[in-house]
Amino acid sequence: MRVGGASVALALALTACAASERDSGGDDATDAATSEGPDSFIFAASGDPAGLDPALANDGETFRVARQIFEGLVGTEPGTPDPAPLLAESWEISDDGLTYTFALKEGVTFHDGTPFNADAVCFNFERWDNFTGILQSDSLAYYYAKVNGGFATSDVETLNGTGKYDSCEAPDDATAVIHLKSPLPELISALSLPALSMQSPAALEEFAADEVGGDAEAPVLTEYATSHPTGTGPYQFEGWTRDQEVTLTAYDDYWGEQGQIRRIVFPIISDPTARRQALQAGDIDGYDLVGPADVAALEEAGFEIVNRDPFNILYLAMNQANPDLAIPEVRQAIAHAINKEALVASTLPEGTEIATNFVPPSVAGWSDEVATYDYDPQAARDLLASVGKSNLTIDFNYPTNVSRPYMPSPEQTFQAIAADLEEVGITVNAVPDVWNPDYLDKIQGTSAHGLHLLGWTGDYNDTYNFIGVFFGAPSNEWGFNDPAIFQAVNDARYKTSQDEQVAAYEAANELLLEKLPGVPLAHPVPSLAFRPEVKNYPASPVQDEVYNVVTIDG
Numbered sequence: 421m422r423v424g425g426a427s428v429a430l431a432l433a434l435t436a437c438a439a440s441e442r443d444s445g446g447d448d449a450t451d452a453a454t455s456e457g458p459d460s461f462i463f464a465a466s467g468d469p470a471g472l473d474p475a476l477a478n479d480g481e482t483f484r485v486a487r488q489i490f491e492g493l494v495g496t497e498p499g500t501p502d503p504a505p506l507l508a509e510s511w512e513i514s515d516d517g518l519t520y521t522f523a524l525k526e527g528v529t530f531h532d533g534t535p536f537n538a539d540a541v542c543f544n545f546e547r548w549d550n551f552t553g554i555l556q557s558d559s560l561a562y563y564y565a566k567v568n569g570g571f572a573t574s575d576v577e578t579l580n581g582t583g584k585y586d587s588c589e590a591p592d593d594a595t596a597v598i599h600l601k602s603p604l605p606e607l608i609s610a611l612s613l614p615a616l617s618m619q620s621p622a623a624l625e626e627f628a629a630d631e632v633g634g635d636a637e638a639p640v641l642t643e644y645a646t647s648h649p650t651g652t653g654p655y656q657f658e659g660w661t662r663d664q665e666v667t668l669t670a671y672d673d674y675w676g677e678q679g680q681i682r683r684i685v686f687p688i689i690s691d692p693t694a695r696r697q698a699l700q701a702g703d704i705d706g707y708d709l710v711g712p713a714d715v716a717a718l719e720e721a722g723f724e725i726v727n728r729d730p731f732n733i734l735y736l737a738m739n740q741a742n743p744d745l746a747i748p749e750v751r752q753a754i755a756h757a758i759n760k761e762a763l764v765a766s767t768l769p770e771g772t773e774i775a776t777n778f779v780p781p782s783v784a785g786w787s788d789e790v791a792t793y794d795y796d797p798q799a800a801r802d803l804l805a806s807v808g809k810s811n812l813t814i815d816f817n818y819p820t821n822v823s824r825p826y827m828p829s830p831e832q833t834f835q836a837i838a839a840d841l842e843e844v845g846i847t848v849n850a851v852p853d854v855w856n857p858d859y860l861d862k863i864q865g866t867s868a869h870g871l872h873l874l875g876w877t878g879d880y881n882d883t884y885n886f887i888g889v890f891f892g893a894p895s896n897e898w899g900f901n902d903p904a905i906f907q908a909v910n911d912a913r914y915k916t917s918q919d920e921q922v923a924a925y926e927a928a929n930e931l932l933l934e935k936l937p938g939v940p941l942a943h944p945v946p947s948l949a950f951r952p953e954v955k956n957y958p959a960s961p962v963q964d965e966v967y968n969v970v971t972i973d974g
Contacts, residue, residue, distance in 0.1 A: 458972045458974065459680055459681060459682040459683060460681070460682070460683040460684075460685065461681045461683070461684050461685070461705055461706075461954075461967055461970055461972065462684075462685045462687065462703070462704045462705045462706075463684065463685075463686055463704065463705060463706050463707065463708075463967070464686070464687050464688075464689045464695045464698060464699075464704045464706070464707035464708075465481050465484060465485075465666070465686045465687070465688050465689070465708075466481065466688075466689070466690055466692075466695070466707075466708065466709050466822055466823045466824075467481045467688060467690055467821070467822050467855055467856050468481065468662060468663060468688055468856055469481050469482040469484075469485050469486075469660075469666065470482045470856055470857060470860075471641045471645040471646065472485065472486070472489075472644075472645050472646060472647075472649035472657065472660065473619070473629055473641070473642075473644060473645035473649060474486035474490055474614040474615050474617050474619075474649075475544075475547070475548060475561065475563075475564065475615055475616070475617075475619070476555070476560040476561060476632070476639075476641070476645060477560075477562075477614075477615065478558075478562040478563055478615065478860075479856065479860065480824065480825070480877065480963065481856070482614075483614040483615075483963065484686070484708075484963065484965075485666055485668070485686060486614040486617065486649070486651075487614055487653070487963075487964060487965065487966055488653055488654065488655040488668055488684060488966060488967060489531075489649050489650075489651045489653045489655055489656065489657060489668065490614060490617035490618065490619065490649070490651030490652070490653050491506050491507050491617060491618060491651060491652045491653050492506055492507060492611050492612055492613070492614070492616055492617045492618060493506060493507050493508035493511075493522055493524075493541065493596075493611050493616075493618065494506055494508060494608055494609070494611040494612045495612055495964065496612050496880070496960065496962060496964045498958060498960070499958070499959065499960060499961075500881075500960075500961065501731060501878060501879075501880050501881040501960075501961050501962045502609075502880075502881055503608050503609045503611070503612055503880065504612075506525075506612075507524060507525050507528065507536065507618055507652065508522040508523065508524055508525070508596075508611075509523050509524065509525050510522075510523045511523065511608065513608075516603070517600070517603035517604070517605070518586075518599060518600045518601075518602070518603065519597060519598070519599055519600070520597070520598040520600075520607065520608075521595065521596075521597050522541070522595070522596045522597070522598070523594060523595060524536070524537065524538060524541065524593075524594045524595065524596060525675065526593070526594050527675060528652050528675045529652065529673055529675075530619075530620035530622070530623070530650050530651060530652055531620070531650045531651060531652070531656040531657075531671055532620050532622055532623050532650050533673075534620055534621070534622045534623075535593075536618060536652050537590070537593040537594070538590030538591070538592065538593055538594065538595055538596040539590050539593075539621075540618060540620070540621055541588065541590070541596035541618065542588035542589065542590050542596060543621040543624075544616075544618055544619060544621070545585060545588045545598065546588065547624065547630070548561065548564045548568070548571075548585075548616070549564075549568070549571055549572045549583065549585045550571065550572050550573075551564070551571055551630070552571070552573065554632055554634070554635060554636055554639060555630060555632060556571055556574070557636035557639075557864075557865055558636070558864040558865060558895060558896060558897075559636050559637070559639060559860065559861045559864050559865040560632065560636075560639060561615075562615070562864070563610075563613050563615035563616065563879075564583075564615065564616070565583075566888065566889045566892065567604070567606070567607070567610045567613070567616070568583035568584050568585050568604070569583045569584050569892075569893075570583035570584075571583055572585075583601075584600050584601050584602050584603075584604045585598070585600060585601070586599040586600055586601045587599045603914060605913065605914065606880070606882040606884055606885070606913075609880035609881065609882050609885075610879075610880060610882075610885075612879070612880050612962075612964070613879050613880070617651060618651065618652060619649075619650060619651055620650035620651070622650075623644060623648055623649075623650035624644060624650075626644075626648075627642060627643045627644035627647075627648045628642050628643065628644065629642055629644035629645065630642070632645075635865075636861070636865035636866075637861045637862065637865045637866055638857065638861060639857075639861075646660065647660070652674075652675070653671070653674070653966070654670065654671060654674045654676065654677075654678055654679070654966065654967075654968040655668040655669065655670060655671060655684055655967070655968075656668065656669060656670075656671040663688055664687070664688055665685055665686055665687045665688060666685075666686040666688075667683070667684070667685050667686075668683070668684040668686075669682065669683050669684075670682040670683070674968075676968070677968060677969075678968055679967075679968035679969055679970070679971070680970070680971050680972065681967050681968060681970050681971075681972075684967055687704065689704075689707070690821040690822060690823075691821075692709065692710075692711045692714070692823050692828065692829070693711075695707040695709075695710075696710070696711070696714050696718065696949070699718070699723065699949055699950075699951065700718075700721070700723075702951070705950060705951050705953075705954050705972065706948060706949060706950035706951065706954055706957070707948065707949060708823075708825070708946070708948050709823035709824065709825060709828050709946065709947075709948075710725070710828070710947040710948060710949045711823070711828055711829065712767070712768060712769040712770065712828060712829075714949070715769065715770070715947050715949075718949050722952055723949050723950065723951065723952060724949065724950040724951070724952055724954065725947055725948070725949055726947070726948045726949075726950065726957055726959045727771075727945055727946070727947050727948075727959070728825070728945070728946045728947075728948070728959050728960065728961055728963070729782075729945075729961040730771075730772070730773065730780060730943045730944060730945050730946070730961070731780055731782065731877060731878045731961035731962060732780065732825055732826040732875060732876060732877040732878065732943055732944065732946070733775055733778055733779065733780065733826060733875055733876050733886065733940055733941075733942075733943060734768075734775070734826040734827050734833070734873070734875040734940075734941045734942045734943070734944060735775070735778065735873075735874065735875060735876075735938045735939060735940050735941055736754070736758070736837060736871060736872070736873060736938055736939040736941060737863075737871070737872050737873075737874055737897060737898060737937070737938040738751050738754065738870075738871055738898075738936075738937060738938050738939075739867065739869050739870055739871070739872065739897070739898065739899040740898065740899040740900040740937070741867040741896075741899030741900075742814070742815070742870045742899070744809065744812060744814060745814070745870065745871070745899075746899075746900070747807055747809070748935075748936065749803045749804070749806055749807045749809075750803070750804065750807065750809055750812065751936045751937075752793060752803050752936060753799075753800040753801075753803035753804045753809075753844065753846075754800070754841065754846070754871070754939065755793035755936060755939045756793050756794070756795065756796045756797070756799045756800040756803065756844075757795075757797060757800040757840045757841050757843065757844045757846070758795065758837055758840050758841075758939060758941070759795045759836075759840055760774045760775075760795065760941060760942065761774065761795070762836065763833065763836045763837065763840075763941065763942070764942050766832070766836055767828075767829055767832040767833050767836055768828070768833075768942055768944045769828065769944055769945045769946075769947060770945070771945040772942050772943065772944040772945055773942065773943040774941075774942055775940035775941055775942050775943055776788075776790055776792050776933075776940060777790055777929050777932075777933070777940055778886055778887050778890060778891075778929065778932060778938075778940050779883055779886040779887060779929065780878070780886075780943045781943075783878070783881065783882075783883050783886065784883060784918075784921075784922045784925065785883040785887075785912070785921075785922055785924075785925025785926055785928070785929060786926070786929065787926040787927075787929045787930050789926070789930055790929055790930050790932075790933035790934075791930075791933045791934055791936070792933075793933075793936070793939070797840075797843055797844050800844040801844050801845060804844065804845060804846070810845055811845065811847070812845070812846045812847065813846075813847040813848075813849060814841075814846060814847070814848065814849065814870050814871055815849045815851050815869065815870030815871065816834065816837075816838060816841075816848045816849065816850055816851060816870060816871045816872070817851045817852075817853065817859070817862070817863065817869045817870065817871065817872035817873070818830050818831065818833070818834040818850070818851070818852055818853075818872065818873045819852070819853060819854070819855040819859040819873070820852045820853065820854055820855065820859075821854050821855060822854075822855035822856070822859075824875060825875075825877050825944065825946035825963075826875030826876065826877060826942075826943075826944055826946075827873060827875050827944070828944070828946075830873060831852075833873055834850070834852075834873060837873075838850065849870075851869070851870075863896070863897055864895070864896055864897055865896060866896060867896055867899055872897075874897070876889065876890075877946075877961075877962065877963060878961070878962060879962055880962060883912070883921075883925045884909070884912075884913045887909055887925070887928060887929065887932065888909055888910070888913060890937075891905050891906065891909050891932060891937065892906060892909050892910055892913075893906055894906075898937050898938070900937060902935060904931065905928075905931060905932060905935060905937075908924070908927065908928040908931050909928050911924060911928075912924035912925045912927070912928050951972075953972050953973040953974075954970065954971075954972055955970070955971045955972070955973065956969055956970055956971050957970055958970075
């Protein structure tokens with residue numbers, strides 16, 4: 421999962437505004453404190469959402485908001501990446517793996533008052549599968565394409581052409597039946613993705629959710645995605661002021677436990693120092709992506725530090741659409757030039773593990789037999805010389821005004837790697853871009869990039885969610901077409917026994933590091949910080965964190 425700026429002064433002004441709103445009770449009685457404690461929760465986001473339609477997003481800030489508004493058929497077991505019932509109370513899978521029958525929770529409504537039922541489930545599946553044109557681009561329907569392998573009619577090149585979804589039927593309101601063209605072993609886990617949440621068919625149609633304008637590099641979202649997101653979750657949309665804040669309020673007819681928190685404010689504070697200062701000033705209740713240098717100081721001052729288990733990968737990608745990066749020896753030289761130990765020590769949180777695979781060690785299929793390209797500047801120089809690239813100049817793209825769980829300080833990470841590359845004779849042309857929307861749209865929607873920093877927080881516990889998302893088919897990010905890699909990754913996906921699948925994924929990881937499309941760098945430990953009065957924050961390795969369980973002492 422991927423996840424934008426303002427100056428420190430502007431960020432502090434925004435948090436002061438949010439805090440004032442909480443203290444004064446705002447314009448609504450729900451802002452006032454209850455007898456059990458405050459009922460507003462102010463959580464600083466590092467950037468704007470890309471949009472509020474999760475089916476057309478793949479960034480963490482969008483999903484942080486979306487998880488409060490929307491729910492899927494499947495959720496996760498608290499504190500784990502493993503699937504659990506949510507809007508579907510149970511399911512059955514046919515022996516051939518082609519039919520999934522979901523028993524749906526009854527008495528659930530969307531925020532517009534329309535019923536959640538089997539017809540709504542089928543509407544959502546049909547919507548995703550029938551995306552066309554710009555909606556199929558990686559910058560929009562990224563997750564559906566990666567999970568399903570394509571669309572009803574594919575405008576985007578995929579390994580298998582059209583996707584695996586076949587049809588949906590609703591024999592009654594409480595039963596939805598999904599039919600596949602071919603098996604999709606991780607479907608249940610994938611249905612916990614925010615991108616595959618259930619949305620109100622009535623709202624999607626009323627506000628023309630699919631009439632997205634612009635192009636893949638700069639999509640123009642609809643009224644639905646900016647002002648009318650409509651799900652079944654404990655919170656409903658109230659307002660979004662771009663670059664300032666998103667506000668949600670409790671949905672009174674929510675089917676589950678509402679909890680203490682009746683109002684959520686997400687002030688946008690892109691600068692990590694400003695987020696820390698806002699917490700220390702009491703202007704916010706908590707924030708994510710705590711800078712490594714701030715953890716100990718905040719803890720000593722009495723703030724609560726909550727760590728997520730690392731379930732991520734930070735990597736340096738090498739876009740082979742660039743002719744220089746298509747040369748294997750150049751990619752190997754870059755890998756040998758990077759001092760991962762120094763990079764981790766200087767820019768990443770304590771407890772971060774150095775990466776050797778594109779999956780964390782906790783995921784089945786991780787291999788200790790991969791090529792590791794240890795730090796060796798002389799080997800890097802020799803490799804460059806062997807292919808006549810001793811004076812190589814290369815673009816190096818990196819994001820600004822953002823912190824990510826796998827990359828809390830992108831500019832520091834860029835500077836450390838750039839210095840290593842300069843040391844072996846590579847001239848780096850720095851290409852910074854604001855994260856949202858410029859950076860991701862450039863990396864995923866175009867071939868106009870060279871080296872670039874990016875990463876991934878796993879969405880569910882399945883190897884394909886890492887290497888399949890990256891290397892299951894051609895993409896703009898990596899810029900190569902290697903059928904052997906694509907076949908190895910997809911063959912592993914469909915092994916019928918767990919032992920066979922693990923062995924196949926290990927072999928695929930070994931092939932990946934032999935071909936070296938990028939350099940896996942680290943598995944950082946993400947930290948959150950809260951006022952000491954905040955209790956029960958539901959930290960999740962896949963960030964499945966819904967705030968109706970949070971409490972705040974009065």
